[in-house]
Structure formats: C-alpha cells, structure tokens
Amino acid sequence: MTRDKTPHITISDRDGLPYSKGLMASQVMVTGLSVYRSYEVAETIELRLLDAGRSSVASSELSDLALMVIQELAGDRYATNFGRWRDVEQLDVPLVILIGGATGVGKSTIATHLAHRLGIVRVVATDGSIREVMRSMLSAELMPTLHVSSFQTDTVVREPTRRSDALVAGFREQTAAVAVGIEALIKRAAADGTSIVIEGVHVVPGFFDLSAHGDGIVPVPLVVEVEEESPHLNHFAARETGVRPAERYANNFGNIRKLQRYIKSQALSHGVPIVPCSWTRPTSKRSARSIVGACCPASPPTPRWS
Numbered sequence: 001m002t003r004d005k006t007p008h009i010t011i012s013d014r015d016g017l018p019y020s021k022g023l024m025a026s027q028v029m030v031t032g033l034s035v036y037r038s039y040e041v042a043e044t045i046e047l048r049l050l051d052a053g054r055s056s057v058a059s060s061e062l063s064d065l066a067l068m069v070i071q072e073l074a075g076d077r078y079a080t081n082f083g084r085w086r087d088v089e090q091l092d093v094p095l096v097i098l099i100g101g102a103t104g105v106g107k108s109t110i111a112t113h114l115a116h117r118l119g120i121v122r123v124v125a126t127d128g129s130i131r132e133v134m135r136s137m138l139s140a141e142l143m144p145t146l147h148v149s150s151f152q153t154d155t156v157v158r159e160p161t162r163r164s165d166a167l168v169a170g171f172r173e174q175t176a177a178v179a180v181g182i183e184a185l186i187k188r189a190a191a192d193g194t195s196i197v198i199e200g201v202h203v204v205p206g207f208f209d210l211s212a213h214g215d216g217i218v219p220v221p222l223v224v225e226v227e228e229e230s231p232h233l234n235h236f237a238a239r240e241t242g243v244r245p246a247e248r249y250a251n252n253f254g255n256i257r258k259l260q261r262y263i264k265s266q267a268l269s270h271g272v273p274i275v276p277c278s279w280t281r282p283t284s285k286r287s288a289r290s291i292v293g294a295c296c297p298a299s300p301p302t303p304r305w306s
Contacts, residue, residue: 009049012056019057021046024066030117031081033074044069089118095195096186096210096217100203100267101224102260103151104235104249106277110224111199118195126200130181131174138177145174150201151255167255168262178202183209190216204263205270223267224277225260232257 009019024042029035045065049057057065063086071079088095097114099107108125115123124130131146140147144156153170182198189196190213203221210219226232236249249256267274 007050007055009046009054010056011059011062013058013060016056019046019049019062027085027117028066028070028082030085031070031074031078033070033078037074041066041069041073044073091218093215094189094193094217095120096189096219097195097197098182098203098210098219098221099197099199099224100205100221100263100272101201101277102226102263103149103201103256104232104239105224105226105260106235107199107201107224110275110277111197115197120195120197122189122194122196124185124196124198126178126182126198126202130178130185130200131202134177134181143173143177145170146177149252150174151252151259154255167258171259171262175202175204175207179204179207182207186210186213186217186219201259201263205266205272222273222275223263224275225264226277229253229257 010016011019021039021042024045025035025038028038028041031038033041045062048065048069067079067082067086070082095118097111097120099111099114101107111123111125115121127150134143135146138146144158145153148156150171151167153174154166155170157166157170157173178200179202182203185196185198186208188194203223205221205223210217210221213219226235233250233253236246236253239246264274266272
C-alpha cells in the first residue's frame with residue numbers, strides 16, 4: 001500500500017512525540033528478529049494506525065499493538081520475548097546490570113547496546129572510572145596492583161606466591177579494591193531508585209554480595225567470553241587507537257586469556273550466566289535474554305489492542 005504523503009502519528013502521552021519506525025524497529029530487534037523483519041513490524045504498525053484513522057496513540061496502546069503485530073508476523077516466540085521486555089521496562093525497582101569479562105571481549109559494546117535499549121543513562125566502566133579514582137587516593141607504594149593493567153598485576157604483586165599464580169593473585173587484589181567502588185555504586189543505585197549498567201574486567205562474581213540489597217534492586221550479573229583465541233586477538237587490532245595500541249595487548253595476550261579462564265571459573269562457581277561473544281552473531285541479544293530471564297522468567301504476552 002502506498003501513500004503520497006504519510007500523515008504524522010503522535011504519541012499522546014509523550015508530549016506529542018512522533019511515531020518513529022526506526023525507534024520501534026530497534027525496540028523490536030531485541031526479540032531476536034532481524035533488522036529487516038523488525039522494520040517490517042514497525043511499518044505494519046504504522047499502516048494499522050493510519051488505516052484506523054488514528055493521528056495519535058498512547059504509548060501503552062502502541063506497545064499492545066506492537067505485541068499483536070509481532071505475534072501475527074513472527075509467531076508466539078518473538079511475541080513472548082517482546083512481552084517480557086515490556087515487563088522489564090515497567091519494573092518499579094532499579095535494574096543493576098553487571099557485565100564482567102576479560103579485556104577485549106566486547107563488554108563496553110554490549111553495555112552500550114543494553115543501556116540504549118532499556119533507556120538506562122548511567123553506564124560505568126570499572127577501569128576508566130572506579131580504578132582511576134582509587135588510583136588517585138592510593139599511591140603505587142601503598143597499592144601497586146591498582147596502578148597497572150589487570151593483565152600486568154603479576155609484575156607488582158607483593159603476596160608470596162608461585163610464579164604461575166602471581167597473575168591471579170595480583171588480579172584478585174586489584175579486583176577486591178575496585179569491588180568496594182562497585183558496591184558503593186550499587187548501594188547508590190538502590191537508594192536513588194536509578195538503574196545502572198556496570199561493566200569491566202573487575203566485575204567478577206564472588207567479589208560483591210548482591211543479596212545484601214534485598215528487594216531494593218533487580219541484579220543481573222553476566223560474564224562475557226570469547227571462546228576462540230584467534231578472533232579475540234584480532235579484535236585488539238580492529239579497535240586499536242593511540243590510547244589502546246594493539247601491540248601492548250598482543251604482548252600480554254597469554255595473561256589476558258588466563259584471566260578469562262579465572263573469571264569464567266568464578267562465574268561457574270557462583271551460577272552467573274556466561275555469554276559467548278562473537279562479532280558475527282548477536283551477542284547483545286543473548287545478554288538481553290539473560291536480563292529477561294532474571295527479571296520476569298514466566299511472563300506471557302497479553303495483547304489488548306483492538
């Protein structure tokens with residue numbers, strides 16, 4: 001069906017914000033549908049509204065219509081995913097997403113995608129924020145492991161240990177210090193009622209107690225890993241900048257992989273989901289499913305639009 005000029009449809013409870021097919025498509029993509037199919041859903045929604053003579057629609061009504069169209073075009077599986085995401089967005093307590101993993105596995109990319117999808121404005125990287133602050137307070141003489149990269153902690157660790165375990169011992173010392181800052185961020189999120197995404201190599205299961213916050217937050221911890229060495233190593237070259245030279249990571253790649261094994265073992269010990277990262281497959285969608293499962297594991301879709 002073609003139209004010479006498509007009338008504007010506004011969202012009545014959002015200050016007259018116009019309906020955006022691109023924005024709707026991005027919301028639909030988290031269900032697992034491809035970009036093309038998601039945009040098809042968004043276009044169908046617009047056509048349904050225009051055919052009904054609608055010039056405005058409430059956001060809740062729009063969401064119900066989207067659920068119905070997804071069910072018709074893609075089936076129950078994708079409609080169920082969308083319904084669960086809708087429940088996640090309507091949580092009345094803050095969502096605290098904790099993304100751990102070794103250097104170079106795609107944590108910051110996943111964190112950005114998830115924050116955008118959920119409308120979370122606070123995204124904190126442990127290495128660039130928390131560790132940096134703690135370095136300014138604690139000198140290299142007092143806490144040397146804070147002043148080197150995670151994969152170089154074996155060069156400064158002071159605890160007597162076998163050389164083969166020096167890296168993990170140093171990393172544990174560094175992580176324990178940074179975990180104090182992570183705990184403070186989680187406590188602040190609970191007090192303010194503000195959702196947050198915290199990502200970084202120091203988000204290691206077992207170093208902070210999420211149960212201590214009770215029902216004040218919905219915590220979603222997950223660990224990202226790159227299973228094969230070759231794509232992991234190649235990723236450093238792809239993201240190389242003046243601040244992050246690939247050679248530095250390549251020279252320490254053995255240590256980076258060793259820390260990945262340690263972080264993965266911690267995740268397995270504490271029952272934290274492990275998300276395999278691939279730059280050719282939708283890792284953020286698998287991360288999204290972890291969030292949905294933690295927040296509303298049995299939430300059926302309930303279309304009400306007519």
